Amino acid sequence: MNDLVEAIRAGVPGAGVDVVENPGPSAQHALLLAGSTAVAVAEFLRDSQGWDFCSNVTGVDWPARKVREVRKTMQDGKEISESTELDVPGCLEVVYHLYSLKNKLGPLVVRMRTGNRGDDVSVPSLTSVWKSAEFQEREAFDLFGIQFSDHPDLRRILMWDEFEDFPMRKDYVAPDDCEYEPTPHDEILERVNARRGEA
Amino acid sequence: MSSTIDISLGPQHPSTHGVFRMNVTLDGETVTRLQPVFGYLHRNHEKIAESNSWLAAMPYTDRLDYICPLTNNWAYALAVEKLAGIEVAERAEYIRVITAELTRLQNHIAFLGFILGDMGAWGTALMYAFREREKILDLFESLTGARMMCNYMRFGGCRCDLPAGWLEAARQVADGFPAFLDEMEALLTGNEILLARLQGVAPLAADRAINGGMSGPVLRASGVDYDIRKADAYGIYSRFAFRVPRGSVGDCYDRFMIRVLEARESVAILKQAIASIPDGPVVNPKAKQRGLRPPAGEAYGRIEGPKGELGFYLISTGGDRPYRFRIRPPSLINLTLLEELCLGTKIADVMVILGSIDIVLGEVDR
Numbered sequence: 001m002n003d004l005v006e007a008i009r010a011g012v013p014g015a016g017v018d019v020v021e022n023p024g025p026s027a028q029h030a031l032l033l034a035g036s037t038a039v040a041v042a043e044f045l046r047d048s049q050g051w052d053f054c055s056n057v058t059g060v061d062w063p064a065r066k067v068r069e070v071r072k073t074m075q076d077g078k079e080i081s082e083s084t085e086l087d088v089p090g091c092l093e094v095v096y097h098l099y100s101l102k103n104k105l106g107p108l109v110v111r112m113r114t115g116n117r118g119d120d121v122s123v124p125s126l127t128s129v130w131k132s133a134e135f136q137e138r139e140a141f142d143l144f145g146i147q148f149s150d151h152p153d154l155r156r157i158l159m160w161d162e163f164e165d166f167p168m169r170k171d172y173v174a175p176d177d178c179e180y181e182p183t184p185h186d187e188i189l190e191r192v193n194a195r196r197g198e199a
Numbered sequence: 200m201s202s203t204i205d206i207s208l209g210p211q212h213p214s215t216h217g218v219f220r221m222n223v224t225l226d227g228e229t230v231t232r233l234q235p236v237f238g239y240l241h242r243n244h245e246k247i248a249e250s251n252s253w254l255a256a257m258p259y260t261d262r263l264d265y266i267c268p269l270t271n272n273w274a275y276a277l278a279v280e281k282l283a284g285i286e287v288a289e290r291a292e293y294i295r296v297i298t299a300e301l302t303r304l305q306n307h308i309a310f311l312g313f314i315l316g317d318m319g320a321w322g323t324a325l326m327y328a329f330r331e332r333e334k335i336l337d338l339f340e341s342l343t344g345a346r347m348m349c350n351y352m353r354f355g356g357c358r359c360d361l362p363a364g365w366l367e368a369a370r371q372v373a374d375g376f377p378a379f380l381d382e383m384e385a386l387l388t389g390n391e392i393l394l395a396r397l398q399g400v401a402p403l404a405a406d407r408a409i410n411g412g413m414s415g416p417v418l419r420a421s422g423v424d425y426d427i428r429k430a431d432a433y434g435i436y437s438r439f440a441f442r443v444p445r446g447s448v449g450d451c452y453d454r455f456m457i458r459v460l461e462a463r464e465s466v467a468i469l470k471q472a473i474a475s476i477p478d479g480p481v482v483n484p485k486a487k488q489r490g491l492r493p494p495a496g497e498a499y500g501r502i503e504g505p506k507g508e509l510g511f512y513l514i515s516t517g518g519d520r521p522y523r524f525r526i527r528p529p530s531l532i533n534l535t536l537l538e539e540l541c542l543g544t545k546i547a548d549v550m551v552i553l554g555s556i557d558i559v560l561g562e563v564d565r
Binding site: 022023024025026028052053054055056058060095097101104107109130131132133134135136143156157158159160167168 | 409532
């Protein structure tokens, strides 16, 4: 993986690329690309490194979360643990799984991250590099609200055009007037009653 | 001066293989634009899976490509096994190969019947195919309790052992299958009308197929030598001798014939697997099913499904339910190049081209 990072830095001057470790047993580590150079890096991966097949494209939602970090220090022969809470800002992530049909290798996992989950949710589209990303990027836009700049046809694909929210986000709340609950009950009935009381 | 006409093909149209719509612009009979419309069967399977336990997603996978439940089960089980580092019981590996190849057989013959329907041979060819498919579904029923919604694979193995006499019945189906394929070929592959409708229609070059993410039989019909059973050798496929058929021009005829040839190879794998299956437990006793909590991390697992590369991308944060559950649907991604294939062809060919890709809408829309 580190060889590949070196090769990318040599092949694409100024390329923003890092390695994201995967702690699990599958050990499928990922490359994290900076948006500004992502298309150039993707073209380099396809043309010079043989990653000709973009298999899977999807989004992941990471809401802002707190991580508790525990630090243990020895003081006067006693162990004292201090905990600090770190704020991890939220972001949306796009994940590409690349394979090499030529060299029978893969998967190479490539990720990009947006600035936040609100007003900075744009990443460059890689459809111009791998056509197979077209529908899948549309799906990530549809369900996660990730904007792909320079995508040829960025419309909703599974939800209907008038739909407004992004259902795969972790903080998505299904509307209580949705069609699958024609006779509300339990907590949805409570929500409906509360809303009727307001009106 | 020519004027064009816009037609909405589907969603309730027998040739769209489910609720799938195409907005087509025609100049006379020639297609000048084609825009697929998805989502009629969308139920956000991924969200459902993310709000349930790891095991609870298994029966939902049956309903993706509902023609091929057992391969869907396997793809999900494989991804979870990668994610959690679970070993698979030896006997279960053989059962998985046997059921997966039976699934491939019945998918490919159903494909033959359906594409004949798309060409106007409505029903007859399909009934021949379904007569044979029914024998395989009977095997599934006696093994799993259901013809189509099998819910059979488990993490590290399978749900139950083969019933008495099942292997012998499966062997008989495998032995009888080449005769059926011969019959089908005698009736079909040299037929003049079939040749006229398929040969030279919508050829797909190998480099376009790769860039467009085509997988499975569609990719191989374009002459690309790539079968995940060989490339990844997942499960125990490295133990079996089989060939990977390839097309030469990637037209509809190649996509048709590749299924016939693949079915013959599946029979070869079946015979080897049935002859060499060992005794033993069918599930790894150390593998947790209910209450599984894979360690934090992520994994992408994929198999060579009958329709193409079926993959599952899973992220665990150490919890009792998936943090991210993503299906890589071959049926959807194989439609990426549908417009490219159809431009310039006649409207009647659109049905055949769509049929030659082989989609199931349960998987396209998820």
